Amino acid sequence: MNATLFFLILRARQRIVLTAFLVTVLATAAVSFILPKTYTATSSVVLNFKGIDPLTGLTMPGQLLPGYMATQVDIISSRNVALRVVDALKLAQSPAVLAEFNASTGGRGDVRDWLAELLLKKLDIAPSRESSVIDITFKGSDPQFVAAVANAFADEYQRVAIQLKVDPLKRASAYFNDQIKTLRDNVEAAQSRLSKYQQEHGIVSVDNRLDVETNRLNDLSAQLVAAQGQRMEASSRQNMALGASGSESPDVLTNPLIQNLKANLSQSEAKLAEMAQRLSPNHPQYQSAAAETEKLRNELKAQLRLVANSVGNNATVLSQREGAIRAALEAQKTKVLELNRTRDELSVLARDVDNAQRAFDTTSQRFSQTRVEGQAEQSDIAVLNPAKPPIEPSNPKIALNIALSVVLGAMLGIGFAVLAEVFDRRVRGEVDLVDTLDIPVFGAIDWKDTPARSVNGLQALLRPRRARLT
Known part of the structure; x- marks a missing residue:
């Protein structure tokens, strides 16, 4: 064709x-x-989230997720919001609505749920593709009613969003309040154990006392080293004084009395040797000189014994002093070790107090913050364009x-x-004749022209047509 x-x-x-x-x-x-005419009213809300909480200054990653807008759409179209709209507009209290409900359901069910389902069927939620604006559209036959319902959905959505944010914070605040009481008791118990330990051990300042006792321990260690050196020196001098070479002892050599006795003994021995050459041993002068020499020799031996005893006594005294210093050093060392143990135990108790106090402070801060957040009924949602009663119907167009x-x-x-x-x-034409009869067409007659025309007109009626061969 x-x-x-x-x-x-x-x-x-x-x-x-x-x-x-x-x-x-x-x-x-x-x-x-x-x-019937259908009117449409649209209320636009904007989500003013910036990703930062105005109270805490922390980033709120939940609002930055891709599904945040879809979640808000689901909240708006939820049964909870619809029931709140029914209660806000007092639709369930209308006699006409109750009569229609009874006629439609036979009185079965709840009129609030029935109205909520009807409202949700005529509700349309359209989030913007590249912005944070959500359009809440409601359709109905009454322009005033559709505008009121659209605005009611926007308002109740704000309230539900606040409630969804505030209710968990209130529960968290109650939990933190209970935890604060327990942590306060822990702080008081730890502080009480620390105070009791300080009183039992008479501790005012462990670090200062430990420094004093440590210095004393160091002094005793130095005194012990010095006493050991003195005792070793005194022992050597004692051994030298009591030995065969006692006359060469420094104590003997530095003793003027012994040196004087030695000089007198040498003179007496020289005098006795001279008399021995002149006098016989029985001569009174010789015997007198011999007695004097023996006396001097005995006095020298007595003085040597006194010097040796004196050196020995000095060595004994120094040895006793070394023992006393050693005992004091051991006692001081035990005292320092005890102070170290006390300091460690006190540090553990003080650390328990610090940990308990830190946990209490952190929980108190979090409790205060959560309580403020739970009481701040601030919403991130604002009505951008409230719905107005439409003048022209949206349907039928x-x-x-x-x-x-x-x-x-x-x-x-x-x-x-x-x-x-x-x-x-x-x-309808030559094509139909060719297709139907399968014969060529040589011409066509226009039956609308009259036969009274001239010869030229008659020739025009018999216009030749190109035959179509099949």
Whole structure:
């Protein structure tokens, strides 16, 4: 089928085309005027989240998640928000609504749930693609009612968002309050153990006392080293004084009395040797000189013994002093070790107090912060554009429906014309003769012209046509 044949068919079936077109347009117009008018009201809310909590200054990653906007849409369209809207508008208290509910459900169920379901069916939530604005749209037959419902959904959504944020904080605040009491008791118990330990051991300042005792221990160690050196020196001098070479002892050599006795003994021995050459041993002078020499020798031995005893006594004293210093050193060492143990135990108790105090301070700070957050009913949601009662209905759109009916009517008319042509095939032109009879066409007669025309006109009627051979 070519375009010429198509237009010939439409021309021949123009009644069908016009009838289908007019019926479609008129029916659409009638239905559009008959259908009840539907009004649409939209309330826009904006989510003013910046990712930072205004109270704590901390980042709130929950609001930065990709599903945050979808979560807010689910909250708006939840049954909880719808029930709040029903209560806010007092819809369940209307006698007309109660009568309609009884007629629709037979009195079964809750009228609030029934109204919430009806509201949610006519509610449309549309979040913006690249912004934080959400449009809350409600449709109905009353312009004032649809605007009130859209605004009520926006308001109740704000309240529910605040409640969802505040309720967990209130529960957390109660938990922290209980924990603070326990932690306060722990701090008091740890402080009491520390104080009791200090009183039992008489501790005022462990570090200062430990420094003093440590210095004393160091002094005793130095004294012990010095006493050991003195005792070793005294022992050596004692051994030398009591030995065969006692006369060479420093104590003997530095003793003037012994040196004087030695000089006198040498003179007496020299005098005795001289008398021995002149006198016989029985001579009174010789015996007197011998007695004096022996006396001097005995006095020298006595003085040597006294020096040796003196050195020995000195060594004994130094040894006793070394023992006393050693005993004092051991006692001081035990005392320092005891102070170290006391300091360690005191440090453990003090650390327990610090840990308990730190836990109490941290919990108190978190409790104060949580309590402030739980009492701050601030919302991140604000109404950007409240809904206004619409002036013009959103449905039915008469102009759009008629425009669509014109297109649809034209398509239906063409369709019906083609369908009628299929069931009632007619010859519309030379192409139909060639296709149907399978014979060539040599000419066509225009039956609309009159036979009274001139010869030229008659020749024009018999216009030759190019034959179509098959």
